[in-house]
Amino acid sequence: MLIQFVLTKKSILPLISMGSRALSMAKAQEPLKPSIKTAVPGPKTKQLQQELEALQQAGAVQLFADYDKSIGNYFVDVDGNEFLDAFTQISSVPLGYNHPELLSAFDNQHNLKALINRPALGVFPSGDWPDKLKYVLMPHAPRGLNNISTMMCGSCSNENAYKAVMIWFRTKQRGGSLDFTPEELNSCMVNQPPGSPDLTILSFEGGFHGRTFGALTTTRSKPIHKLDCPAFDWPVAPFPRYKYPLSEFQSENQIEDYKCLEQVEDIVQQYNLKGKSVAGVIVEPIQSEGGDYEASPEFFQLLQGICKKWGMALIIDEVQTGCGPTGKMWCHEHFDLPSPPDVVTFSKKMLTGGFYYHCELRAPQPYRIFNTWMGDPGKLILLERVLEVIQKENLIGLVNETGKVLKCGLHQLEREHSALINSVRGRGTFLAYNGCNVEVRDKINNNLKKNGVLGGVCGELAIRLRPSLIFQPKHAEIYLDTLRKTLKEM
Amino acid sequence: MLIQFVLTKKSILPLISMGSRALSMAKAQEPLKPSIKTAVPGPKTKQLQQELEALQQAGAVQLFADYDKSIGNYFVDVDGNEFLDAFTQISSVPLGYNHPELLSAFDNQHNLKALINRPALGVFPSGDWPDKLKYVLMPHAPRGLNNISTMMCGSCSNENAYKAVMIWFRTKQRGGSLDFTPEELNSCMVNQPPGSPDLTILSFEGGFHGRTFGALTTTRSKPIHKLDCPAFDWPVAPFPRYKYPLSEFQSENQIEDYKCLEQVEDIVQQYNLKGKSVAGVIVEPIQSEGGDYEASPEFFQLLQGICKKWGMALIIDEVQTGCGPTGKMWCHEHFDLPSPPDVVTFSKKMLTGGFYYHCELRAPQPYRIFNTWMGDPGKLILLERVLEVIQKENLIGLVNETGKVLKCGLHQLEREHSALINSVRGRGTFLAYNGCNVEVRDKINNNLKKNGVLGGVCGELAIRLRPSLIFQPKHAEIYLDTLRKTLKEM
Numbered sequence A, B: 001m002l003i004q005f006v007l008t009k010k011s012i013l014p015l016i017s018m019g020s021r022a023l024s025m026a027k028a029q030e031p032l033k034p035s036i037k038t039a040v041p042g043p044k045t046k047q048l049q050q051e052l053e054a055l056q057q058a059g060a061v062q063l064f065a066d067y068d069k070s071i072g073n074y075f076v077d078v079d080g081n082e083f084l085d086a087f088t089q090i091s092s093v094p095l096g097y098n099h100p101e102l103l104s105a106f107d108n109q110h111n112l113k114a115l116i117n118r119p120a121l122g123v124f125p126s127g128d129w130p131d132k133l134k135y136v137l138m139p140h141a142p143r144g145l146n147n148i149s150t151m152m153c154g155s156c157s158n159e160n161a162y163k164a165v166m167i168w169f170r171t172k173q174r175g176g177s178l179d180f181t182p183e184e185l186n187s188c189m190v191n192q193p194p195g196s197p198d199l200t201i202l203s204f205e206g207g208f209h210g211r212t213f214g215a216l217t218t219t220r221s222k223p224i225h226k227l228d229c230p231a232f233d234w235p236v237a238p239f240p241r242y243k244y245p246l247s248e249f250q251s252e253n254q255i256e257d258y259k260c261l262e263q264v265e266d267i268v269q270q271y272n273l274k275g276k277s278v279a280g281v282i283v284e285p286i287q288s289e290g291g292d293y294e295a296s297p298e299f300f301q302l303l304q305g306i307c308k309k310w311g312m313a314l315i316i317d318e319v320q321t322g323c324g325p326t327g328k329m330w331c332h333e334h335f336d337l338p339s340p341p342d343v344v345t346f347s348k349k350m351l352t353g354g355f356y357y358h359c360e361l362r363a364p365q366p367y368r369i370f371n372t373w374m375g376d377p378g379k380l381i382l383l384e385r386v387l388e389v390i391q392k393e394n395l396i397g398l399v400n401e402t403g404k405v406l407k408c409g410l411h412q413l414e415r416e417h418s419a420l421i422n423s424v425r426g427r428g429t430f431l432a433y434n435g436c437n438v439e440v441r442d443k444i445n446n447n448l449k450k451n452g453v454l455g456g457v458c459g460e461l462a463i464r465l466r467p468s469l470i471f472q473p474k475h476a477e478i479y480l481d482t483l484r485k486t487l488k489e490m
Helices: A011-015 A020-026 A043-053 A111-118 A129-140 A155-172 A182-190 A214-216 A248-274 A295-310 A329-334 A378-392 A395-416 A440-451 A473-489 B009-019 B021-026 B043-053 B109-116 B129-140 B156-172 B182-190 B212-217 B250-273 B297-309 B331-336 B377-392 B395-418 B439-449 B471-490
Strands: A074-076 A082-085 A146-150 A200-204 A280-282 A313-317 A343-346 A353-357 A421-427 A430-435 A456-458 A462-464 B073-076 B082-086 B148-152 B198-202 B280-284 B313-317 B344-347 B353-359 B420-428 B430-435 B456-458 B461-462
Touching: A011 B280, A020 B082, A043 B129, A043 B212, A082 A473, A111 A378, A111 B377, A129 A146, A129 A378, A129 B043, A155 A214, A155 A280, A155 A313, A155 A343, A155 A353, A182 A456, A182 B297, A200 A214, A200 A248, A200 B212, A200 B344, A214 A280, A248 A295, A280 A295, A295 A313, A295 A329, A343 B313, A353 B344, A378 A395, A395 A421, A395 A430, A395 A473, A430 B109, A440 A462, A440 A473, B009 B420, B129 B148, B129 B377, B148 B156, B156 B313, B156 B344, B156 B353, B182 B439, B198 B212, B198 B250, B250 B297, B297 B313, B377 B395, B377 B461, B395 B420, B395 B430, B430 B439, B439 B456, B439 B471
Parallel strands: A200 A280, A280 A313, A313 A343, B198 B280, B280 B313, B313 B344
Antiparallel strands: A074 A082, A146 A353, A343 A353, A421 A430, A430 A462, A456 A462, B073 B082, B148 B353, B344 B353, B420 B430, B430 B461, B456 B461
16 A cells, blocks of 8 residues: 655756655555445444544534544545545544644653643643744744734634724724723623723634634524524625636626625614724635635725725634645735734634734733633644644645646636536645535535545535645546546546 | 541441442542641742743733642642642532542543544544443433433533523424524524524523633622623522521521512513513523522422423533532432433533533434533543442442531531631532631631642632542641631731
């Protein structure tokens, strides 16, 4: 089962430039190709699903995994099926399965002790915690954002970003004063203004920002995510829906940008007028759960201008796009924003939740952006290894290389099977295409799985690719071959 | 620095019954007593605080720790000071620092791989995940609660408990139908009823349930936790404020119970009438952040009756009280409730967040109680060891034993220094006492620290004890001696 490189001329150069670790990884025993031995799902998965169903709602489970055997880009299930993984746990596995650098991270006793003695980081951090933030997280901070708070997951990163924005906004309204009025102190205890102000965060149709109540209020992906849960009356604006290929619809798509941005301003004005001031705008660089909808750099540049004009903070939600998969560390780096966004939130491939922010958004008092754990040092130890590997092996270069192969191949396939798929789009390996309708989309995705490739669906029509950062051109070729086979079988 | 047992007659029996592991723990190199070598905070802590302050609001940091040297009940800081830890990271360290069973948990390759290959548990759990839930979490489930969902932290456990309750309540309103109306499907996407219904959760004055927007709405501890954050208009009711000692104020305290419960019913009726139906009530068995306020078993029994009468779910928040510190696995077991509560949430000492619930509260569709990670298998591996040690070493027996020594000693001290402290209360080692005013309270807690004991404050006047479960009578004696010294110095 030793790996074989099938290198194209185009792909060999970046691999060579990656140095010795890439070669050591190449020796890992990834299967040569997917191998499906049972029905999918197989009998063991079905049995385990019943067992899990006895304890909780398990209807979302697709496969039970064997993480001892999963390796690199290959996910192995309990039935012994070996899948090429182009979904990677909803985009949250940066270096594939069982990467040797992660397996050895806790050989070091200091790291092991940091893992098992999990502190209340806001009160009793370890002596090396400032350095961990400084040398692990800050070298990768989006330009201009020099503050960092670690959190537990994407939802709580966004929730705390909203809190930071609300506190900043109210502090501005107080003219910078750090004193609270007796009325504020009393009214907040009964959830009433002015202490609990009627501030809002604007989000976009199709946006996904998490599932706790504040985050869920801004999530606009699907009814099943929101039904039966109370939500704040916060504003929503349309997000561009482009026509593809982009090169053919430039002016239509630009008009779409302007139409959406005009609505943003109208809606902000409405909410401000009705006493529900918009303190911030949250936006994904690519709407990742809502259907992989992208918008142009110009859209984001103009959106930032609107935020500045109306005194709103711009929060970029990079929970799914962050940490390299779009071909830059942060997807919003593609947009050449005139100035840094105010907040950038992250999780998933970063292994820890958290947010970077402009120093103006730092809470002026302690215990306001706070909870017991405030993140997890054990995750930062793993993240440190991940970021080292990304740099030493030039994995962002690999993402761009592999992304080109993938996107080019997907364009070829949408030409070959234009009755089945269309609208290939995305950046790096963070790509998607639409099925011609929801039934076809679901069937393609299910059959891809039966043919040995794990992918994900999102939004109404999209199939999304979310491979790890070690997905090579040869894996792209397997994905494309399997998709071609799947489309031919339709 | 080998440990010396100073055993009283009363304490030796349970220790002997604990078997060999307790003795192996006894060989760990815990200091004999606290040892303070510098000012507190020391120069290294002060230097690190400046470094951290460059990156985030660090005003809540008390000490920087040396977790390589911290051991058992002793927290060692970067300045080499050795503190007896009666606060344990806001009550979240079950077995003290560097417990050998936790240090060895990832020697096992299978466990290590479960740690580093963190899955999206709701979609691709490992093959042993159903067994992990069944054999680690379910044997400790509160009686009658046979469903479990793991989460990331206390806040997200409560947020998801609220969602489960809302979904259950709305499903009841639909007569059990699993279909949504077009109006519901559309309105939820713009955060309006009926899709986003105006349901509420009742919480209590002084309650603390977390800091994300839903949880924060129910949190009623201190203004600084809530200021500037929008909150739902959800109801709040008074929680009993007892007079101490309990034995002298039985009838007054019972009247206090009835007065609060009467208000609960009034407020529920008001909210139901104004179209903001109360779907659930959340309550801590002891209000842990709000000031260690306790209520009688009768209060909780009657509260459950009110919940049943009005069709509301009863959520017991055991985030801080759960996992043994009150002398039972779950504090609400002290209350002899006529039937199980509907939901019990946990985190902190359990190392993973999550909630147990009655099968009626299981979401009828997938993807409703859901997020990417849904917990963390690495934490369950540690929790498995924790629960094994608790059982094999009868640590809950030890909590009761040590708790008696502590409480008895605190009562003695409140008699000796009645001008300074009063209102000793609590269960197990989950104890508290009040300072006579806030300045005195803060000074006692600070001076305790300077004298080598870490404690925590909560509410307006309380100093709380939150030792780990391996806190022995000899540690209680050190705590009491240090407190006596501190009080004498006042």
